[in-house]
Amino acid sequence: VLDELSPVLDLGLLEVEEVVRTLAAKPARMEVIVTGRGAPRSLVQLADLHSEMRAHRREANDSAGIAGIEIYTGEGKGKSTSALGKALQAIGRGISQDKSHRVLILQWLKGGSGYTEDAAIAALRESYPHLVDHLRSGRDAIVWRGQQQPIDYVEAERAWEIARAAISSGLYKTVILDELNPTVDLELLPVEPIMQTLLRKPAETEVIITGRCKNPPAYFDLASVHSEMVCHKHYAERGVDLKRGVDY
Incomplete structure (x- = not known):
């Protein structure tokens, strides 16, 4: 790197x-x-891959959003990895400065095993069990619009209930909600409970939300940081397989 x-x-x-x-x-x-x-x-x-992170500029009369809410979206590569990078910074802050700086990483639509970041997160948990928690939810399969199964709704709600409690409790200083955007876009979760939780989050809790979506949900307006990953070039467009350890 x-x-x-x-x-x-x-x-x-x-x-x-x-x-x-x-x-x-x-x-x-x-x-x-x-x-x-x-x-x-x-x-x-x-x-062979080129992604650009573009900040969404607010109009002069728009609100500045709520401090500590960040959204990474768009078609380009780098949304989840940017969030995981923020998680790594937060864990480092907990190790070096503030032992109470706990981090929660929640991932939707990413059930099953074989994700390469799991080993790194597990190693951090083993060394610093008081600083980082991690949970995956969803089937070990892609969920397509119009083909949602009952288990998809159950898994989405299970992870959201944990997220809601974690954000509201103030126990975690950084909460990563990875792939929450497409979960909402697929209508596996309603928007209003997410809005209410974010509106009431403790000031010292940072919430980072990732994932692409066709229809930006209302909570996008609450973010103080909204970055879009724009894909200029991707090797998958040439038929090259996704790379283990890089893409998943």
């Missing part, structure tokens, strides 16, 4: 051509992820 390499290149602190040549010659099994603003065109052309 070459974090903030793009602005380093944009500032002329490294030779772009040398970096591009090095990346072009990387071992086939090595995954390189470059982040930051201002990626040079030659680097973007070399990449």
Whole structure:
């Protein structure tokens, strides 16, 4: 992971051509992820995946939203991984500064096993059981619109009841609601209870909500941060299989 390499290149602190040549010659099994603003065109052309995070700007007369509510949505890759990155920062804060800074990671539509982040989360839980909790919900299958099964509603509600109690309790300083947006978009959960819970959340609790959706639910208006992942290029469009350890 070459974090903030793009602005380093944009500032002329490294030779772009040398970096591009090095990346072009990387071992086939090595995954390189470059982040930051201002990626040079030659680097973007070399990449087989390019996502851009765009902030949604509010109109001058709109409210600023509620501090501590963030939403990551859009068609591009990086929504869940951005939220998990925030979770990692929060866990680090709990380790180094505030032992009461507990983190809850709740994931909808991601039942079953085999998700590679589970091992990392389990390792953190083993070392710091008082700082991080994790729960998956849903079937081990994709839920398609119009093909929802009764168990999908049960699983969605089960996870939401835990989320509602966790947010309201103030016990957790950071709560990740991963793939809540498509869960609501599929009408597996009603919007109003989510709205009421977010409106009443403790000021010190940060809630991060992820997932794409066709129809933005009303709670989007409550967010103080709303970022959209825009997909410019994805290897799946060329028929390349999703990558284990990268995509799931």
